[in-house]
Amino acid sequence: MKPNALRLALLLAAATTLAPLASAQKLAATPPMGWNSWNYFAGRVTDKDIRDTADLLVSTGMRDAGYVYVNIDDTWEGKRDAQGHITTNEKFPDMKALADYVHSKGLKLGIYSSPGDQTCARFEGSLGHEYQDAQTYADWGIDYLKYDLCGFRKKMLADAPNDPVKQNKMMRDAYMLMHKAIVKTGRPMVYSLCQYGFDAVWDWAPEVGANLWRTTGDINATFDRMTVIGLNQDGLEKFAGPGHWNDPDMLEVGNGKLTLDENRFHMTLWAMLASPLLAGNDLTKMTPEVASILMNKQVLAIDQDPAGHQGKRIYQEGPVQIWSRELADGSTALAVFNTGEDASSMRNIALPLKQLGFSKPPMATDVWTNKPVGRLDASYKPTIPRHASILLKLTK
Structure with a gap:
């Protein structure tokens, strides 16, 4: 040929x-x-x-x-x-x-x-x-x-x-x-x-x-x-x-x-x-x-984010998992899940912000309430009940 x-x-x-x-x-x-x-x-x-x-x-x-x-x-x-x-x-x-x-x-x-x-x-x-x-x-x-x-x-x-x-x-x-x-x-x-x-x-x-x-x-x-x-x-x-x-x-x-x-x-x-x-x-x-x-x-x-990036797990310890997803506008969706079965257990989570590429504390919005959380730093440790989660949108 x-x-x-x-x-x-x-x-x-x-x-x-x-x-x-x-x-x-x-x-x-x-x-x-x-x-x-x-x-x-x-x-x-x-x-x-x-x-x-x-x-x-x-x-x-x-x-x-x-x-x-x-x-x-x-x-x-x-x-x-x-x-x-x-x-x-x-x-x-x-x-x-x-x-x-x-x-x-x-x-x-x-x-x-x-x-x-x-x-x-x-x-x-x-x-x-x-x-x-x-x-x-x-x-x-x-x-x-x-x-x-x-x-x-x-x-x-x-x-x-x-x-x-x-x-x-x-x-x-x-x-x-x-x-x-x-x-x-x-x-x-x-x-x-x-x-x-x-x-x-x-x-x-x-x-x-x-x-x-x-x-x-x-x-x-x-x-x-x-x-x-x-x-x-x-x-x-x-x-x-x-x-x-x-x-x-x-x-x-x-x-x-x-x-x-x-x-x-x-x-x-x-x-x-x-x-x-x-x-x-x-x-x-x-x-x-x-x-x-x-x-x-x-x-x-x-x-429905137009970039179409599926989220991935970035942290897991015991019943706690943290997932992140890159969004089209350059922000990051961050979800923290507690799968624990103890009804009285509460988990204080330290977010791996540096692993997500944030050299400085990012600004955060609670996605479910659409209310600002403020600037996150190492002191931010959300308390999440059993079978619950939080969903944040982080911006630099």
Whole structure:
């Protein structure tokens, strides 16, 4: 091959590899925000639930705070018709009409499927119908696809027993196939990979067009599970950025028996992680306290910071962890977490300011209250109760 021809071939190959990433950066420049049906409704979700949620996202102010995606999880699927087109079941009589309703509220609609022949809940998957399903979603007006590995793992194990290399190739190919199908429709859709962090998904997900990818197993509404998932994200920060985000799963703020401190801990940690923020609570019963956590403007600004730098752990001793995150305006977000179990224990923390690059005491603002703390020096040692946190914004 002549030198010029070789150079052209290499450029074309590079462009093909980078195309999904460039497209993703335009679609999800900051972590997607919205609401997903699974955490509260699970398999009970209906058309009415989604319409009611859309109304509540508007009336509560959540839409204006940035929660714009209304995502239907598993169990909406019906059977395929004679031509192989996916249909909805009796819970969702007209998906196009539902999408139109959601769009009329200034919101976007998300949907769920699997690269397998069945979904997690054993409804119809997309295997063998990827291009057909993507076009159907586009025709309906879908804006977001959560694509869950569940049903495809059975095929991977059957077709490539005891061959993890082949299994992983099958998985990557399946996700790339649906990405190509979405692109062919011409309709922009946020592409969410739900495959629980298998095969170091953060290494290759952008190459298959993903905007976000699950890094863990499922979350639940307990402090232990939330902290195990969130605090284990350290080390993944280099893989996150505009258009491509690590996803430690949906928010459980307002669910279960999480206390006020635990809900704030959860929201603080997800904001530090530049995580997608997909609420999963019952909006009909949302308390003012939960609303104030989900819609705190200063906390959301950190999550949505345009630089897209995911936070990282800089200190850990016993139940105490300190995380930092560089922000676009040159300031630093600093979060201190106390995971201690002793209800009477209080932790006095000395902040590692020099490690953060502050040769002189920085000015600090309490992010949750948006009130100035003043200039921090070595004498500043915040007292943090069990299962609580603080979130500061530091400026030189």
